[in-house]
Amino acid sequence: MSKLSTFLIIVLFTCVLKAQSNSENTHNTEQDTINKSAFLKQLGNGYFPTKYFNFDLRYLIKYNQYEALRTGLGGITNDNFSEKLRLNTYVVYGFRDHRFKYSFGTGLRLNEKTNTWLNASYTDDLQESGSSTFLTDKRFFQFFEPRLLNISLFHKHTTRAISIEHQLSPELQTETQLAWSYIVPTYDYTFLLDGNSYTTFHISTFKTSLQWSPFSHYQLIDNKYVETKSGYPKFTLQYTKSFKNFEKSDFNFSKLDFRIIHEIDYHNDSKTEITVVSGVTNGETPLTHLYHAYPNNINKATIMQRFSVAGLNSFETMYFNEFFSDKFTTFQFKHYFKPFIISKRFKPQFVLISRYAIGDIAHIERHQNVSFKSLKHGYTESGFEINKLLFGFGLSFTYRYGAYHLPNIDDNIAVKFTFNVTL
Numbered sequence: 001m002s003k004l005s006t007f008l009i010i011v012l013f014t015c016v017l018k019a020q021s022n023s024e025n026t027h028n029t030e031q032d033t034i035n036k037s038a039f040l041k042q043l044g045n046g047y048f049p050t051k052y053f054n055f056d057l058r059y060l061i062k063y064n065q066y067e068a069l070r071t072g073l074g075g076i077t078n079d080n081f082s083e084k085l086r087l088n089t090y091v092v093y094g095f096r097d098h099r100f101k102y103s104f105g106t107g108l109r110l111n112e113k114t115n116t117w118l119n120a121s122y123t124d125d126l127q128e129s130g131s132s133t134f135l136t137d138k139r140f141f142q143f144f145e146p147r148l149l150n151i152s153l154f155h156k157h158t159t160r161a162i163s164i165e166h167q168l169s170p171e172l173q174t175e176t177q178l179a180w181s182y183i184v185p186t187y188d189y190t191f192l193l194d195g196n197s198y199t200t201f202h203i204s205t206f207k208t209s210l211q212w213s214p215f216s217h218y219q220l221i222d223n224k225y226v227e228t229k230s231g232y233p234k235f236t237l238q239y240t241k242s243f244k245n246f247e248k249s250d251f252n253f254s255k256l257d258f259r260i261i262h263e264i265d266y267h268n269d270s271k272t273e274i275t276v277v278s279g280v281t282n283g284e285t286p287l288t289h290l291y292h293a294y295p296n297n298i299n300k301a302t303i304m305q306r307f308s309v310a311g312l313n314s315f316e317t318m319y320f321n322e323f324f325s326d327k328f329t330t331f332q333f334k335h336y337f338k339p340f341i342i343s344k345r346f347k348p349q350f351v352l353i354s355r356y357a358i359g360d361i362a363h364i365e366r367h368q369n370v371s372f373k374s375l376k377h378g379y380t381e382s383g384f385e386i387n388k389l390l391f392g393f394g395l396s397f398t399y400r401y402g403a404y405h406l407p408n409i410d411d412n413i414a415v416k417f418t419f420n421v422t423l
Helices: 002-023 029-044 135-139 146-150
Strands: 047-049 053-056 061-064 068-077 085-094 099-111 116-128 154-169 172-185 190-193 196-198 201-212 217-221 224-229 234-242 253-265 271-283 295-297 315-319 327-336 349-360 379-390 393-401 413-419
Touching: 029 047, 061 146, 085 116, 135 172, 135 201, 135 234, 146 295, 315 349, 315 379, 315 393, 315 413, 379 413
Parallel strands: 295 315
Antiparallel strands: 047 053, 053 068, 061 068, 068 085, 085 099, 099 116, 116 154, 154 172, 172 201, 190 196, 201 234, 217 224, 234 253, 253 271, 271 327, 327 349, 349 379, 379 393, 393 413
């Protein structure tokens, strides 16, 4: 399934670029360059632009262990439609669970220079249990998200949300959200609390997120601040509070999430990336809102049966649903060596990788019908990648060692494809 998804994406982009090139032959050379650059930027942000509506490429085709093939359409209106009002929506269908998922929302711009928007949305969809995302991360996009292929632990959620985005300064972007969710795990799970058993639950949350990029360069273009050069390190902080008995909410808990991304560029096509992610939750937190440290290894017997596609920031030897934590920290180190220039089109790149995770969990007895471990002894894996061997594909080898090393040597090894496309 991963090869099919990748092939379809490559075919789509090839056709799009060819059509764009043909349509621009009637323009002068300078305008051609501008149009193509703008078009590629839209693709890099995950959109296929039309006159009034930009189609969102995230919803075209995906695959996971619960829905199998997931496909649909979605997108957002652009400035030609309105510079002060935006509408966004998507509809997808899962071929294994035979269920439509959808979302629709709207945004009203309150201030152009500070990019201040008031948003409202309604979503009926799935979410991976144990995942933790930052509100400001929706500005980032990956053409191919290989980790999604292997996810099996989802919960259904019906969520109403209102939020406000605001750029406090060019370097500091914020978003604050109020959300009301009804959650139904798709797996056998019971949360025990004060003598009560919950198999479904309501959660009402207040969430605020800040992304600070103090070393990036910005320029005021068309009355908007635009990042012209990405600088590091970048910092993201997010606070979440769930209120019990507010709009039927069942639990009272809080979460604090933090991330640092640092990149050292050596100006010879080699670089070092360091990513630190940390989170802690206190209170009555169900499994759906705990942390899983982003595993990416499926529970099968042999190395070749586990052969899939490596993620960008996931633990390749950590099995799905093996660990959950209410407090955790992960550290990831990647060093990209200068590519080997074998020919004009063939430039493979060697990457060294090391990852570490540590965490813990209190009140593990509250989580019934599921079995998992804590990360209190520290989890370590290291390995390497050889990227861009053929059509963006490469190979990854990772080895698990340390406190959670497994008795069967094969169970500690992950061999996978990598996939890298740069526009």
